[in-house]
Amino acid sequence: VLTCYIFTPLLILEKHMSFWEAMEASRKTVLNMGSHNMGVLLALVVANFLGAIFFLFPLLLTLPITTNALSEIYDDMYS
Numbered sequence: 001v002l003t004c005y006i007f008t009p010l011l012i013l014e015k016h017m018s019f020w021e022a023m024e025a026s027r028k029t030v031l032n033m034g035s036h037n038m039g040v041l042l043a044l045v046v047a048n049f050l051g052a053i054f055f056l057f058p059l060l061l062t063l064p065i066t067t068n069a070l071s072e073i074y075d076d077m078y079s
Contacts, residue, residue, distance in 0.1 A: 003041045004030045010074050029077060037073060044069055 004027045011022035030041065044066045051058035 003038070003045055006030065006041055006045070006070065007074055010070070014078075033077075040069065040073070 005023055007026040007029060008019075008022045011017050011025055012019065015022070015025075017025065030038065033041075047062045048059070048066055051062035
């Protein structure tokens with residue numbers, strides 16, 4: 001479920017959408033993506049979850065990687 005709404009903050013900031021519009025657009029975008037990108041998004045969510053389990057140090061490594069990967073995927077899809 002979390003993976004479907006992963007682009008919501010980016011859509012709110014860049015496209016100036018309302019919260020619910022951004023949620024719907026993010027869900028539609030993720031569901032229409034290919035399996036390769038969906039696997040990458042799911043792997044990023046799992047990496048952040050594992051980083052949170054082991055607390056601070058792994059999370060400090062996974063969050064910047066996730067942020068950069070999401071911005072690249074977002075730029076490819078919405079540019």
